[in-house]
Amino acid sequence: MTSPSLPDSLIATLPGSFYTDPGIFAQEQERIFESGWFCVARSTDLAKPGAFRTVDVGRESILVARARDTSVRAYFNICRHRGARLCVEESGEVKRAFQCPYHAWTYDLNGKLVAAPNLTKMPDIGRTEYGLVSVATREWLGYVWVCLAENPPSFEEDVIGDVVMRLGDAESIERYGIDNLSVGKRIVYDVKANWKLIVENFMECYHCATIHPELTEVLPEFADGFAAQYYVGHGAEFGEEIQGFTVDGSEGLDRIPGVAEDQDRRYYAITVRPQVFINLVPDHVIFHRMYPVAVDRTIVECDWLYLPHVVESGKDVSRSVELFHRVNRQDFDACERTQPGMASRTYAKGGVLVPSEHHIGAFHDWLHERLGTHQQQGRGVVSPGSPSGG
Amino acid sequence: MMIPACPLADLPRGEAFRLEIDPPVTVFHTEGGELFAIDDTCTHQDASLADGWVEACWVECPLHASKFNLKTGEVDAPPAKLPVRTHEVVVEDGMVYVKLSTAAPNLPHCVARKLVRISA
Numbered sequence: 001m002t003s004p005s006l007p008d009s010l011i012a013t014l015p016g017s018f019y020t021d022p023g024i025f026a027q028e029q030e031r032i033f034e035s036g037w038f039c040v041a042r043s044t045d046l047a048k049p050g051a052f053r054t055v056d057v058g059r060e061s062i063l064v065a066r067a068r069d070t071s072v073r074a075y076f077n078i079c080r081h082r083g084a085r086l087c088v089e090e091s092g093e094v095k096r097a098f099q100c101p102y103h104a105w106t107y108d109l110n111g112k113l114v115a116a117p118n119l120t121k122m123p124d125i126g127r128t129e130y131g132l133v134s135v136a137t138r139e140w141l142g143y144v145w146v147c148l149a150e151n152p153p154s155f156e157e158d159v160i161g162d163v164v165m166r167l168g169d170a171e172s173i174e175r176y177g178i179d180n181l182s183v184g185k186r187i188v189y190d191v192k193a194n195w196k197l198i199v200e201n202f203m204e205c206y207h208c209a210t211i212h213p214e215l216t217e218v219l220p221e222f223a224d225g226f227a228a229q230y231y232v233g234h235g236a237e238f239g240e241e242i243q244g245f246t247v248d249g250s251e252g253l254d255r256i257p258g259v260a261e262d263q264d265r266r267y268y269a270i271t272v273r274p275q276v277f278i279n280l281v282p283d284h285v286i287f288h289r290m291y292p293v294a295v296d297r298t299i300v301e302c303d304w305l306y307l308p309h310v311v312e313s314g315k316d317v318s319r320s321v322e323l324f325h326r327v328n329r330q331d332f333d334a335c336e337r338t339q340p341g342m343a344s345r346t347y348a349k350g351g352v353l354v355p356s357e358h359h360i361g362a363f364h365d366w367l368h369e370r371l372g373t374h375q376q377q378g379r380g381v382v383s384p385g386s387p388s389g390g
Numbered sequence: 391m392m393i394p395a396c397p398l399a400d401l402p403r404g405e406a407f408r409l410e411i412d413p414p415v416t417v418f419h420t421e422g423g424e425l426f427a428i429d430d431t432c433t434h435q436d437a438s439l440a441d442g443w444v445e446a447c448w449v450e451c452p453l454h455a456s457k458f459n460l461k462t463g464e465v466d467a468p469p470a471k472l473p474v475r476t477h478e479v480v481v482e483d484g485m486v487y488v489k490l491s492t493a494a495p496n497l498p499h500c501v502a503r504k505l506v507r508i509s510a
Contacts, residue, residue: 096443097452099453104453104454106452106453114441114452115437115438115441115442115452115453116437116453117435117436117437117453118436119437119438119441120408120414120430120436120438121436
């Protein structure tokens with residue numbers, strides 16, 4: 001892969017520049033975030049017709065809204081007239097239409113141009129043709145995904161496929177009824193690290209015994225350093241003394257009824273590339289979305305989802321939330337500690353992955369494939385846009 | 391002057407029909423089942439009230455949210471300051487007719503100027 005001198009136990013990571021070079025980040029925005037499926041919101045964030053959210057997907061601002069027929073629609077957040085940003089708020093609700101604050105071009109919830117000054121004097125302006133430019137949407141697991149590509153790749157293969165690759169089948173995740181769970185807690189983290197460091201960290205558990213004392217108490221096998229994601233269909237088992245997936249191992253909340261016997265008292269983790277992590281335990285689901293904003297900064301939005309009656313009745317979920325909130329902080333601290341090192345001359349050729357991390361190599365292959373970067377024996381990685389490369 | 395607009399059957403409740411005369415007039419069939427006709431152009435800026443939103447007997451301009459009373463033509467709040475003209479609606483043999491007001495219209499500045507140019 002890189003230097004032929006690596007011992008068999010080790011494989012190379014990406015070079016440091018992949019975590020620091022704004023040019024590579026721009027390539028990722030174009031070829032990954034703007035080309036594939038990207039999770040933008042919890043469906044219930046857009047509860048009523050007119051509710052909207054704006055999200056940056058790659059270099060584009062996207063407006064996601066609930067239409068009058070209750071379907072979810074997404075548009076480029078750009079007025080067709082002179083290009084002003086249509087909605088500047090992160091979220092909100094309009095009564096009937098989106099109106100550009102510049103010249104008052106007005107679009108209904110289906111994106112159609114419904115009014116503009118002097119519009120009736122310009123009958124040759126097609127109201128659909130000059131409506132908002134729409135973006136593909138899908139709802140799954142109670143979340144909204146968008147795809148900016150003109151011809152979106154298969155959602156089944158890319159999104160559902162990643163879940164199947166980890167769990168062995170799609171049925172295993174459907175048992176948790178995630179679309180019908182309620183958000184008991186949402187925490188947004190502003191992480192000063194490249195998004196790939198966060199993905200790589202989530203995929204391995206070599207760090208667990210060192211930085212996650214509480215998690216390793218609940219899931220003793222994590223002390224061995226093998227993440228649930230090392231395997232297919234494997235959930236890490238709760239320790240014998242552990243009653244629930246909580247910060248002190250005390251009893252959790254009501255168990256999700258669909259969870260199968262062999263899924264009980266187990267923790268499953270799934271990475272849906274490029275920016276979603278799903279964590280399954282018997283009484284709740286923890287759902288992360290990453291929004292990469294710069295080569296060295298990523299916003300992570302994390303939902304804790306419970307049975308609706310657990311949330312409605314105001315049951316105390318704090319010990320349940322605290323466990324993974326602590327894990328998140330421990331992980332993101334580690335990623336922030338790692339980010340500056342990516343620019344060091346000692347990391348120019350990257351670092352190494354130990355055997356329990358070797359599966360991260362598949363993530364790097366996936367990345368290279370999308371970026372069109374390739375590797376040459378003994379010469380390291382060729383950056384996108386490199387003039388000759390060899 | 392009685393001007394035929396459209397068959398009543400083509401104008402369901404909640405819909406509006408814009409008569410392409412100069413200045414244009416719109417007939418509104420409210421959810422409550424009443425028929426009203428007013429000048430189609432907002433008195434503030436050239437916007438079609440037929441594209442606006444009707445609630446009870448008010449239509450909200452789609453551009454800047456001034457509301458006009460369909461019965462009286464009065465405006466509720468700026469930016470529009472002047473009322474629109476109202477016209478009588480007559481239904482005969484299933485056909486909707488508009489009996490045009492003889493009052494002078496309150497058109498926004500640019501539209502009024504254009505009318506003067508045409509008539510000159």
